[in-house]
Amino acid sequence: MKRNLFWLAIALLAAAVYFGLLVTVADQYLGADLSLGLPVVARTLIAFLGGLAALVIILVADDFANLRRPKALAAAGILFLLIGSYFGLFVAPPEQFMGETQRIMYVHVPTAWFALVAMTLALASAVVFLFGGDYDWDARMEASIEVGVVLAFLLCCQGAIWAKPTWGVWWDWDPRLTTTAVLLFAFLGILALRKFAEDPHKRAMWSAVSTIVAYVDVPIVYFSVKWWNSLHQQQSNPNTVSKPFWIPLRANAFGILLLMTAFIMLRARVAALRLKHELAPPPVLTDAEMGETV
Amino acid sequence: MLIAALRKELLLQWRSRAQFMAVFVFGAAALLLFSFAVGPVAEMLRQFSAGFLWLGLLLSSTLTLAESFHAEMENRALEGLLLLPANPRALYYGKAIANWLQLILLGIALVPVMVVLYDAGTTRLGLLILIIALGTAGLSAPGTLYAAMTAQVRSKQTLLPLLLFPLIVPALLASVKATSLIILGDPMNQSGAWVILLVAFDAIYWSLCGLLFSRVVEE
Amino acid sequence: MPPSADVDAKNLARRYGRRWALADVSFSLAGGAVMMVAGPNGSGKTTLLRTLATAVRPDGGSARVGGFDVAHEREDVRKLLALLSHASYLYDSLTARQNLAVVADHLGRSRAGIDALLDRVALGGRADDTVATFSAGMRKRLSFARVLLQEPRVALLDEPYGQLDPEGFVLVEDVVRELKAGGTTVIIATHQLARAASVADEAMLLEAGRVKWRGKASEVPKG
Numbered sequence A: 001m002k003r004n005l006f007w008l009a010i011a012l013l014a015a016a017v018y019f020g021l022l023v024t025v026a027d028q029y030l031g032a033d034l035s036l037g038l039p040v041v042a043r044t045l046i047a048f049l050g051g052l053a054a055l056v057i058i059l060v061a062d063d064f065a066n067l068r069r070p071k072a073l074a075a076a077g078i079l080f081l082l083i084g085s086y087f088g089l090f091v092a093p094p095e096q097f098m099g100e101t102q103r104i105m106y107v108h109v110p111t112a113w114f115a116l117v118a119m120t121l122a123l124a125s126a127v128v129f130l131f132g133g134d135y136d137w138d139a140r141m142e143a144s145i146e147v148g149v150v151l152a153f154l155l156c157c158q159g160a161i162w163a164k165p166t167w168g169v170w171w172d173w174d175p176r177l178t179t180t181a182v183l184l185f186a187f188l189g190i191l192a193l194r195k196f197a198e199d200p201h202k203r204a205m206w207s208a209v210s211t212i213v214a215y216v217d218v219p220i221v222y223f224s225v226k227w228w229n230s231l232h233q234q235q236s237n238p239n240t241v242s243k244p245f246w247i248p249l250r251a252n253a254f255g256i257l258l259l260m261t262a263f264i265m266l267r268a269r270v271a272a273l274r275l276k277h278e279l280a281p282p283p284v285l286t287d288a289e290m291g292e293t294v
Numbered sequence B: 001m002l003i004a005a006l007r008k009e010l011l012l013q014w015r016s017r018a019q020f021m022a023v024f025v026f027g028a029a030a031l032l033l034f035s036f037a038v039g040p041v042a043e044m045l046r047q048f049s050a051g052f053l054w055l056g057l058l059l060s061s062t063l064t065l066a067e068s069f070h071a072e073m074e075n076r077a078l079e080g081l082l083l084l085p086a087n088p089r090a091l092y093y094g095k096a097i098a099n100w101l102q103l104i105l106l107g108i109a110l111v112p113v114m115v116v117l118y119d120a121g122t123t124r125l126g127l128l129i130l131i132i133a134l135g136t137a138g139l140s141a142p143g144t145l146y147a148a149m150t151a152q153v154r155s156k157q158t159l160l161p162l163l164l165f166p167l168i169v170p171a172l173l174a175s176v177k178a179t180s181l182i183i184l185g186d187p188m189n190q191s192g193a194w195v196i197l198l199v200a201f202d203a204i205y206w207s208l209c210g211l212l213f214s215r216v217v218e219e
Numbered sequence C: 001m002p003p004s005a006d007v008d009a010k011n012l013a014r015r016y017g018r019r020w021a022l023a024d025v026s027f028s029l030a031g032g033a034v035m036m037v038a039g040p041n042g043s044g045k046t047t048l049l050r051t052l053a054t055a056v057r058p059d060g061g062s063a064r065v066g067g068f069d070v071a072h073e074r075e076d077v078r079k080l081l082a083l084l085s086h087a088s089y090l091y092d093s094l095t096a097r098q099n100l101a102v103v104a105d106h107l108g109r110s111r112a113g114i115d116a117l118l119d120r121v122a123l124g125g126r127a128d129d130t131v132a133t134f135s136a137g138m139r140k141r142l143s144f145a146r147v148l149l150q151e152p153r154v155a156l157l158d159e160p161y162g163q164l165d166p167e168g169f170v171l172v173e174d175v176v177r178e179l180k181a182g183g184t185t186v187i188i189a190t191h192q193l194a195r196a197a198s199v200a201d202e203a204m205l206l207e208a209g210r211v212k213w214r215g216k217a218s219e220v221p222k223g
Helices: A003-030 A040-061 A068-091 A100-132 A135-167 A175-196 A200-228 A243-278 A287-293 B002-015 B017-038 B042-068 B070-074 B077-082 B088-118 B125-150 B156-167 B169-184 B191-217 C045-052 C074-080 C096-107 C114-120 C136-149 C166-181 C193-197
Strands: C007-016 C019-029 C034-038 C060-065 C081-084 C154-158 C185-189 C202-207 C210-216
Touching: A003 A040, A003 A243, A040 A100, A040 A243, A068 A100, A068 A243, A100 A135, A100 A175, A100 A200, A100 A243, A135 A175, A135 A200, A135 A243, A175 A200, A175 B156, A200 B125, A200 B156, A200 B169, A200 B191, B002 B017, B002 B088, B002 C096, B017 B042, B017 B088, B042 B070, B042 B088, B042 B125, B042 B156, B042 B169, B070 B077, B077 B088, B077 C096, B088 B125, B088 B191, B125 B156, B125 B169, B125 B191, B156 B169, B169 B191, C007 C045, C019 C045, C019 C060, C019 C202, C034 C045, C034 C193, C045 C060, C045 C081, C045 C154, C045 C185, C074 C081, C081 C136, C096 C114, C096 C136, C114 C136, C136 C166, C154 C166, C166 C185
Parallel strands: C019 C210, C034 C185, C034 C202, C081 C154, C154 C185
Antiparallel strands: C007 C019, C007 C060, C202 C210
16 A cells, blocks of 8 residues: 555544544533634534545555554554443433433444445445456455445344334334345345355456445335335434534444454455465476476 | 347246246245244235235245256356357346246236135236236346356355345335235325336346346356 | 468466466467367366357466457457357257257357258257257267357367267268368367377377477377
8 A cells, every 4th residue: 555645544534533523522521622613514524524535545545465554443443432432331411312222322323324334335346346357356345245244233233222122122124224134134145155156256246246236226125115114103313413422423433434444454455365366377387397298 | 139039048948837837836835835824814814915925926936047047057058158159138138038927927827826825816907917027027137147146156046045035125025015005905095106116126127137147147 | 251260379377266277378270270189188178178269268378269369359259269068058958959049049040051950960860859868979969060050260179079979970070171171270179189180280289288299280299
């Protein structure tokens, strides 16, 4: 990975963390104004776009060369998650209507965001591979799908945990939760397909095709489940807009972002190593060996 | 090209019509078994009849779809056609259309079974056949694409449903809902929305899968 | 008569899993020539033919058939070329005539010549029997008819003598001579060195996916 690109991504991340988190923390607990005069909308936009841009730059520019960077990103991600969990569990006040149960939203909402982001990365990798044929993108696709599957699985579990005390059932046929479950199974199927395809070319092609086909399904599943379930009670959304709610939500979001980036980088390295082995050029015989065969 | 491909598919299906009968019996047996899950309460069975019909059709369709690539793989006949060269897109649409027609026939054949077992009669037969046609089109387009992949690997029997079932959730939902409304009555006139959803699903997957098929069968 | 198509391979390589079926094969063959390819089992004969026929993509090197690249101009290569493969490419549930009709339809040709072709490979009497009832030798004959129906400029024949009876051997030789007379380039992969040498001009010996010897068919070293 080009050094300066990596540092550009880190700078973007720093800006995102500063405007997304530090300004709010300072305002809430220190009474200091660090906003540099930027309105809330602009700060949120910088945090959102900066984080995503950093993720994309890091993953696209990654040449699977070193291990220090993903490890450092993972460590930073865990740190953010610890901070977020501390604020979410101990500092933020219980929510007015849903009480303590609502605290799961601090991790549930960011998980949902990044499950979708991981699947979208898989789609982008699939499209780039299909048109370019560069196996680096097959490695990225494999990594993104796996991380996406883990996040989607966590999301379903959290959804069930949330649903039980709230509605008295483990599974509420909420469109978003159901779509996630469908997506989880669709991508698990693609991972199974990858296991059974031995030829690297076929494996890459098939999973790229299946990823595109499955991703296109997401909005259709969402709307069909929504219509199907329209008579069911509409769930109330926890609109956590006041500042004490922002801090754990955003800290966890940065934490999952960093951890996800690190995991995709690490997993892509494993895939790239296997591909390097599978795609190695034929052995070159020395003159002596050639003489033997003639 | 498409005509040639379709002609070949229909000929192959005609030669293996015993297979169609076997799949039909499988589907009918599934419908019989589903009723045991509910119990002999006529009203409940009628309530669930549309869902059972489509589940039976879905399970049978994986057999039909997988079988449609069996003849292509046993002597690598598909490779032989591609090397002629035959247009992969024509081969795909030929097979998808043939599978679709077979699934429509299967669906229509299962309707009387449903009527008898679940007391789920209707006079709106035209509309029911339309829903069967649109719903099976949604199974056939992605099903043919996935069957082309899974036919090339070991443990194809597991992999095809694993890939296909999550994908066709919207088509299944819409088909079940629309069929249900036909059988149980549609006072609010909701079936139109489900028909539109089915048409959209079919349009998206019939075009997308045709574009991607050559990537799946070419080395 | 369209011009003859020549075949050129440069460092051609192809792997199956970890094994290099074709490690490094380079040769060129002038249009209209007949070459036999020999070598022990697993030496890469079939893989070479399948790579040239665009049935599998090369993992290294390149090859051209009639000037078209086998990896990137597959469509053009396929129009020139016919492969008699180990797999018969036949539908077992269809009759001999129907199998050829399917090929003719996909090529956009008329079905008129099919009966003559079936007579040519001595299957005229079994034209309306399903291939499932055929012996291995009869399937081979039908596959030959399939190749002839394609009217190829380059014919790749993988083990053409396999499973055939003595009359079949004569048929193969007649067919190869006929193809050659029409200017078709022919590559025959076979273990039947003496037989193939009677129709081939040139020869190539493969071993472990590499070229071991290349020269005239009449000068193939023994053993």
